[in-house]
Amino acid sequence: MRTVFDQTECNHQTRPGHERTEIPGLRHHRTILTFLFLATFLTGCESKQEISAPGAPDVEVTEVVRRDVPIYTEWVAQLNGPNNAQITPRVQGYLLRQDYRDGFFVKKGQLLYEIDPTPFEAALAQANAQVAVAVANLSNADTNVARDRPLAAQSAIPQKQLDTDLATQAASKAQLDASEAELTQAKLNLSWTKVYSPIEGIAGLTISQVGNLVGTTTNMTTVSQVNPMWAYFSISESDYLSRADIFHQIANGKSIASPAVEFIQANGLTYPQKGRIILVNREIASQTGTIQLVAEFPNKMTALRPGGFGRVRFQTGMNDGALLVPQAAVIEVQSIYQVAVVGEDNKVNFRVVKVGNRVGTDWIIKNGLKPGEQVVVQGFMKLRDGVQVNPKPFVAASVDRN
Numbered sequence: 001m002r003t004v005f006d007q008t009e010c011n012h013q014t015r016p017g018h019e020r021t022e023i024p025g026l027r028h029h030r031t032i033l034t035f036l037f038l039a040t041f042l043t044g045c046e047s048k049q050e051i052s053a054p055g056a057p058d059v060e061v062t063e064v065v066r067r068d069v070p071i072y073t074e075w076v077a078q079l080n081g082p083n084n085a086q087i088t089p090r091v092q093g094y095l096l097r098q099d100y101r102d103g104f105f106v107k108k109g110q111l112l113y114e115i116d117p118t119p120f121e122a123a124l125a126q127a128n129a130q131v132a133v134a135v136a137n138l139s140n141a142d143t144n145v146a147r148d149r150p151l152a153a154q155s156a157i158p159q160k161q162l163d164t165d166l167a168t169q170a171a172s173k174a175q176l177d178a179s180e181a182e183l184t185q186a187k188l189n190l191s192w193t194k195v196y197s198p199i200e201g202i203a204g205l206t207i208s209q210v211g212n213l214v215g216t217t218t219n220m221t222t223v224s225q226v227n228p229m230w231a232y233f234s235i236s237e238s239d240y241l242s243r244a245d246i247f248h249q250i251a252n253g254k255s256i257a258s259p260a261v262e263f264i265q266a267n268g269l270t271y272p273q274k275g276r277i278i279l280v281n282r283e284i285a286s287q288t289g290t291i292q293l294v295a296e297f298p299n300k301m302t303a304l305r306p307g308g309f310g311r312v313r314f315q316t317g318m319n320d321g322a323l324l325v326p327q328a329a330v331i332e333v334q335s336i337y338q339v340a341v342v343g344e345d346n347k348v349n350f351r352v353v354k355v356g357n358r359v360g361t362d363w364i365i366k367n368g369l370k371p372g373e374q375v376v377v378q379g380f381m382k383l384r385d386g387v388q389v390n391p392k393p394f395v396a397a398s399v400d401r402n
Helices: 002-011 026-051 118-153 159-191 237-242 244-251
Strands: 058-063 065-080 084-087 093-098 111-115 194-196 201-203 221-224 229-236 262-264 276-284 290-297 309-326 331-333 336-342 348-359 362-367 374-378 390-393
Touching (some): 229 237, 229 309, 309 348
Antiparallel strands (some): 058 374, 065 229, 065 309, 084 221, 201 221, 276 290, 331 336
């Protein structure tokens, strides 16, 4: 380096009258600065070259598979118990006591409420007294008839007197019957001051509070049967007609004809126990063009509750030789579905496909793919059309394709 600088200096033409004066040591410092500048420049070039040529991104891929798969159809459903008893008292009075805990199970015949029995006990006592009076009047009438009948036969008394005795006897008997009916009603009214559950199920929150005046129009609470649980859903007329033979058998009590029905809960999980269709409504709704069906599910653990929403589904057909890819491999943008296909040169080609039904965690591809082609399942963020990738097998354990 020094020789080069020296030669440059020798070739430098000095203007007349301007003689060069060189500061001692300046040449040495200038040489060092030049060396550092070149080293920095070369290092920067090397770094840029490394950044501009990154390695191929890693992606997880899987093959497009062909197999026969069952086709399931889903409908929105709402849950309700087979029986929902609104608890209403049969007599009017002030509520003394609530004998159940809100939201707890109750048995059929379990005591729920007690109404003040005092006025009904008084009415019962009065009815007993009226019966006693009627019994006494009838006894007296019977005595008069027994006495006057032979006398009238002997013409010892006028026949009219016997007729009067017989009429009094009949009226007394009728009065006794009426008094006994009032006594029966009084007993019923007194018994109705205790309100019992007519079914077994879960009793809801009480509406009537202790001290309230309740009557025959008061809804005190509701008891719902929850085992089994019914799911109500509606299907289109065309869906109904395509399976009319099955629904006909169900309507005639042949429950074995019902397909196994699954219930997908609001959290997306499938209810562990399968149900069956037990009811097909009588008519197709003219406003919606649908007919209502009911599916019954066992519900021993009461996980399903009245009013809950979900989806029911059952098999409606079979797709022979369907092409399947994981749902994670399908990209949806504005109702356009695409998959990233990896070719033999490991280059990515984004391809528009036509999708069908979902089958578990897979998606049926109707058009756009061939069996055995490799599609990307993980790593889309690194991709663009034509980029070369480093494909790795998709970890099947991470997503169950059954």
